[in-house]
Amino acid sequence: MRHWLRGQARIGAVVLALAAFFSVPAQAADWQDTLKAARGQTVYWNAWAGDERINGYIQWVAEKVQAEYGVTLRHVKLSDTGEAVSRVLAEKAAGRTSDGSVDLIWLNGENFAAMKQNGLLHGPFTQALPNFALVDVMGKPTTLVDFTVPTDGLEAPWGMAQFVFMVDTARVSAPPRTIPGFIDWARANPGRFTYPAPPDFIGSTFLKQALSELAADPSVLLRAVDEASFAGVSAPLWAYLDALHPHLWRQGQGFPKTGPALRQLLDDGEVDMALSFHPGEASALIAEDRLPKTVRTFVLQGGTIGNTHFVAIPFNARAKQGAMVVANYLLSPEAQARKQDPAHWGDFTVLDLDALPAAGQQRFAAIERGIATLSDAELGTALPEPHPSWMTRIEAEWLARYNR
Amino acid sequence: MLRLVPPLTLLLFLGPVVAGLAGTLLPAFGYLPALGPGIGVLAPWQALLDYPGIARSLSLTLASGILSTVLALFLAVGICAAFHETRWFVRLRGVLAPLLALPHAALAIGFAFLIAPSGWLARLISPWLTGWDRPPDIASVADPLGLSLTLALAMKETPFLLLLMIAALNQVPAAQMLRVARSLGYGPATAWLKAVLPLVYRQIRLPLYAVLAYGLSTVDMAIILAPGTPPPLAVLVLRWFNDPDLAMRFQAAAGAVLLCGLVVAAILLCRGIETGIARLGIIWAAAGGRGAGWVARILPAVLAGTIGGLALTLSILSMAVLGLWSLAGAWRYPDALPPTVTLEGWMRQADAVAMPLSTTLWLAGAATLAALLLVLGCLEQEQRRGHGLSQRGLWLLYAPLLVPQIGFLFGAQILLVRVGLDGTAIALVWSHLLFVLPYVFLALADPYRALDARYTRTAQCLGAGAFRVFWQVKLPILLRPILIAAAIGFAVSIGQYLPTLFAGAGRYATLTTEAVSLASGANRRVIGIYAFLQGALPFLGFWLALLLPAWLYRHRSGLRGVS
Numbered sequence: 024m025r026h027w028l029r030g031q032a033r034i035g036a037v038v039l040a041l042a043a044f045f046s047v048p049a050q051a052a053d054w055q056d057t058l059k060a061a062r063g064q065t066v067y068w069n070a071w072a073g074d075e076r077i078n079g080y081i082q083w084v085a086e087k088v089q090a091e092y093g094v095t096l097r098h099v100k101l102s103d104t105g106e107a108v109s110r111v112l113a114e115k116a117a118g119r120t121s122d123g124s125v126d127l128i129w130l131n132g133e134n135f136a137a138m139k140q141n142g143l144l145h146g147p148f149t150q151a152l153p154n155f156a157l158v159d160v161m162g163k164p165t166t167l168v169d170f171t172v173p174t175d176g177l178e179a180p181w182g183m184a185q186f187v188f189m190v191d192t193a194r195v196s197a198p199p200r201t202i203p204g205f206i207d208w209a210r211a212n213p214g215r216f217t218y219p220a221p222p223d224f225i226g227s228t229f230l231k232q233a234l235s236e237l238a239a240d241p242s243v244l245l246r247a248v249d250e251a252s253f254a255g256v257s258a259p260l261w262a263y264l265d266a267l268h269p270h271l272w273r274q275g276q277g278f279p280k281t282g283p284a285l286r287q288l289l290d291d292g293e294v295d296m297a298l299s300f301h302p303g304e305a306s307a308l309i310a311e312d313r314l315p316k317t318v319r320t321f322v323l324q325g326g327t328i329g330n331t332h333f334v335a336i337p338f339n340a341r342a343k344q345g346a347m348v349v350a351n352y353l354l355s356p357e358a359q360a361r362k363q364d365p366a367h368w369g370d371f372t373v374l375d376l377d378a379l380p381a382a383g384q385q386r387f388a389a390i391e392r393g394i395a396t397l398s399d400a401e402l403g404t405a406l407p408e409p410h411p412s413w414m415t416r417i418e419a420e421w422l423a424r425y426n427r
Numbered sequence: 428m429l430r431l432v433p434p435l436t437l438l439l440f441l442g443p444v445v446a447g448l449a450g451t452l453l454p455a456f457g458y459l460p461a462l463g464p465g466i467g468v469l470a471p472w473q474a475l476l477d478y479p480g481i482a483r484s485l486s487l488t489l490a491s492g493i494l495s496t497v498l499a500l501f502l503a504v505g506i507c508a509a510f511h512e513t514r515w516f517v518r519l520r521g522v523l524a525p526l527l528a529l530p531h532a533a534l535a536i537g538f539a540f541l542i543a544p545s546g547w548l549a550r551l552i553s554p555w556l557t558g559w560d561r562p563p564d565i566a567s568v569a570d571p572l573g574l575s576l577t578l579a580l581a582m583k584e585t586p587f588l589l590l591l592m593i594a595a596l597n598q599v600p601a602a603q604m605l606r607v608a609r610s611l612g613y614g615p616a617t618a619w620l621k622a623v624l625p626l627v628y629r630q631i632r633l634p635l636y637a638v639l640a641y642g643l644s645t646v647d648m649a650i651i652l653a654p655g656t657p658p659p660l661a662v663l664v665l666r667w668f669n670d671p672d673l674a675m676r677f678q679a680a681a682g683a684v685l686l687c688g689l690v691v692a693a694i695l696l697c698r699g700i701e702t703g704i705a706r707l708g709i710i711w712a713a714a715g716g717r718g719a720g721w722v723a724r725i726l727p728a729v730l731a732g733t734i735g736g737l738a739l740t741l742s743i744l745s746m747a748v749l750g751l752w753s754l755a756g757a758w759r760y761p762d763a764l765p766p767t768v769t770l771e772g773w774m775r776q777a778d779a780v781a782m783p784l785s786t787t788l789w790l791a792g793a794a795t796l797a798a799l800l801l802v803l804g805c806l807e808q809e810q811r812r813g814h815g816l817s818q819r820g821l822w823l824l825y826a827p828l829l830v831p832q833i834g835f836l837f838g839a840q841i842l843l844v845r846v847g848l849d850g851t852a853i854a855l856v857w858s859h860l861l862f863v864l865p866y867v868f869l870a871l872a873d874p875y876r877a878l879d880a881r882y883t884r885t886a887q888c889l890g891a892g893a894f895r896v897f898w899q900v901k902l903p904i905l906l907r908p909i910l911i912a913a914a915i916g917f918a919v920s921i922g923q924y925l926p927t928l929f930a931g932a933g934r935y936a937t938l939t940t941e942a943v944s945l946a947s948g949a950n951r952r953v954i955g956i957y958a959f960l961q962g963a964l965p966f967l968g969f970w971l972a973l974l975l976p977a978w979l980y981r982h983r984s985g986l987r988g989v990s
Contacts, residue, residue: 067934072944075779075953082779099933102944106933108671116673117844124850124932137671194561214564220656273566280569280655283949291545292760293562312757313950426480426656 054153057344062093064345069107070129072100073283080368088352094345104134111143111337123339127346131332132170135178136411145336145343147176154354159375165331166373170408171245178333179350182362183371184300185329185405186228193317195295200324202236209270215295217272221418225282225298230417231409232328234260244409248416290314302402303369306393310365319395322402329405356383365393432804443839444827450838454680471681480657488659491573492643493693495580503588505731508616520593526586526742528965530922532939533958535651536946537745538579543568545760547748553761562760569654576652582738584638595630616727617718637828640690644831647924647943660686664833687834746962752955772952787937791920794859798867798916806875807897824868827861836929850932858930859920867916874908910972918965
């Protein structure tokens with residue numbers, strides 16, 4: 024079943040990639056015009072800012088694009104990407120079709136789906152980026168299909184994420200390797216596991232991970248939610264959570280608010296496991312002395328959800344060319360390699376390493392994978408994200424059940 | 428020219444608040460033209476009431492807001508009653524001002540670091556005393572009842588109420604009344620409660636309501652200390668305003684209006700309870716109990732001293748733990764102190780901190796300067812015309828402090844977008860001015876009015892014009908209170924969270940917005956740096972306000988004493 028799912032996603036991606044390949048010839052002259060127009064522009068990049076290492080990376084990008092392209096990059100720090108989506112939507116509603124306040128936005132999944140659906144995005148623009156040719160669209164199909172929604176060139180891939188579990192091996196020798204296994208483990212170790220409350224995306228991903236393992240037919244998750252069958256499809260998830268919650272941290276009466284907050288609980292010894300969307304994050308945090316040296320990561324036997332995160336340009340952005348220059352720089356081997364380095368962030372690249380020139384390959388080869396990072400073989404192929412409507416629906420249902 | 432300042436102040440001040448309230452009220456009843464055809468008049472309210480957990484969110488809001496206000500008031504009254512005769516009571520003011528300046532967010536973050544199950548307090552006594560070799564599974568932060576939020580609010584508001592009470596004591600004939608009561612044989616605490624409190628209470632009623640309104644509508648403290656499933660109403664409303672689904676804005680507006688309603692209801696309730704207590708108080712006073720016995724003398728002092736001391740200690744420890752975290756290497760439970768101390772965090776963050784730090788400084792500077800100019804203009808005009816601000820005027824001045832911020836900031840933001848001012852420095856400074864101005868006015872009004880009129884007359888007799896009197900006589904004499912008012916305004920601006928978020932279109936990061944967004948789980952060392960800086964700046968402001976006049980007037984002892 025799971026192989027079938029993967030196959031579907033991959034075939035879709037190939038079709039899209041071919042379509043994209045034949046439709047747009049590379050136009051170097053146009054890019055020179057873009058570079059010229061971008062010089063001197065100020066790009067307001069709205070990006071989630073809950074992790075100061077990512078903020079530090081963005082700051083580094085700002086210095087680079089200033090020096091190389093004369094583009095001033097300002098990080099508008101968000102605690103929820105929805106803030107920026109809502110701002111662009113409000114501007115459209117108020118009739119501001121140019122001179123918008125957001126130039127570039129870091130997003131994926133439901134936020135992309137919402138912006139695409141409401142016509143809030145500029146583009147397609149990715150084919151105009153010279154570095155987009157380096158992206159591994161075949162090997163990493165999620166670079167073209169965001170939570171089952173085709174990107175249609177409206178967002179440029181930035182990084183690869185895969186759901187992993189962190190565990191402190193000093194306290195836990197045999198962590199559960201299946202979703203149902205967590206119930207037995209939590210019963211034996213009451214109060215030592217929890218997950219962030221949705222709509223935090225790490226928490227929502229845990230729910231989606233559980234549902235895709237528990238659902239009788241996971242293929243329905245790749246299509247938009249059908250209200251009539253939602254109750255039936257999601258019933259195993261609620262039964263599972265009802266059984267799990269009493270054994271969680273604070274008896275499931277309270278949840279950490281974000282993924283980083285959960286990670287902090289692991290460092291504080293309040294829980295034994297944490298969740299992450301960056302396979303290299305645990306190693307990076309150990310190197311910074313922010314997690315015990317005994318922390319390791321693991322994935323589930325049936326695989327874990329993976330996706331790609333992107334940057335997009337709102338339809339009314341003031342500095343569209345500047346935003347494109349930044350998006351292109353983010354795809355350069357230099358920027359991608361630094362991002363993958365656990366010393367800076369530990370977020371996996373979207374590029375096709377085999378196709379890179381030798382200098383680019385060396386950059387990646389030089390990166391230490393880190394003590395707690397799984398190998399590609401151990402990570403396995405990622406499971407596809409469900410259609411974004413599932414996330415919205417599951418979050419609402421979770422609130423209705425456990426938010427009282 | 429000067430005649431225009433008071434009306435201009437009111438216009439700058441109340442116009443946008445009223446417009447903002449309207450901009451919130453209309454969508455609450457389904458009308459928001461920018462979003463296409465409106466929805467049913469009651470649909471937003473239906474959605475609000477159907478929201479899962481709304482009942483718990485409301486009870487959490489009410490419980491933490493009201494309980495924290497009651498606690499703060501009791502503590503402030505208790506300290507005044509028990510210690511007004513002691514020598515150090517006069518000096519209390521010096522201790523309280525910097526405590527008052529401590530931003531809400533910094534206190535909340537530090538307090539959370541302190542009381543978490545793996546926090547500093549637990550580390551200090553574990554495992555040797557508690558036997559906890561790993562942190563206990565106790566909800567001491569973000570507890571379902573909101574007790575941690577309530578305590579932090581009470582800790583934050585007690586110094587504010589206490590300072591205002593001390594200021595109010597100078598405006599009523601407290602000393603004479605106390606002398607009479609004491610000579611009739613009343614114990615010190617009883618004399619204060621029976622004779623002075625009724626007079627003082629009238630003076631602090633408005634600030635008390637402001638405290639109540641703040642407690643019911645706080646966002647930054649609640650994000651850090653309140654439970655999240657569900658959070659208090661103000662946090663829910665902010666979440667809805669930011670939802671990508673714009674239809675949620677109707678529900679958000681309804682929630683904001685409901686919050687305003689809750690504040691009004693709580694104030695009315697407070698008013699009712701006041702009347703009841705006043706009745707009982709008369710009976711109590713008329714009964715004539717002297718409270719001169721041993722218990723009545725000692726008990727208030729012990730209670731107020733213990734609780735007040737505890738609150739003070741917790742506040743100081745909260746700041747200390749922020750500083751400690753900013754310097755800590757790996758610091759894990761149950762180490763009582765960080766095994767390694769390093770400046771690395773400060774060095775690595777120096778670049779990242781520079782921008783929000785400078786934004787915080789210029790913003791606070793501009794808002795304080797604007798507030799000072801307007802307030803001085805109003806007070807000077809008041810003196811020339813010879814009549815002061817009426818009680819009604821005072822209510823107007825307090826309006827931005829009594830209306831929940833989220834109730835009008837959303838509407839005000841729509842207004843700003845309409846006139847193309849959102850995300851500009853002007854809008855940002857104005858949004859801070861709204862909250863800075865009332866405090867500056869409160870701090871400056873009394874010393875300004877208390878200035879001996881003979882100085883003015885003497886100067887006029889010597890031929891000085893009105894402006895010259897203002898510039899060369901009043902300002903130099905009043906330098907110290909002016910600087911203290913500026914320090915208070917500066918501190919208020921530094922603490923602002925929601926106004927910065929709404930008026931700045933997210934483009935202006937201050938130490939406060941950074942600290943709150945990082946507090947959701949980023950590196951403790953970095954949070955420590957931001958929150959510590961945020962807490963330290965106001966202290967610096969007060970320190971300057973005290974030192975500058977002392978240095979400027981080092982050769983003029985007569986000017987040093989005026990406060």
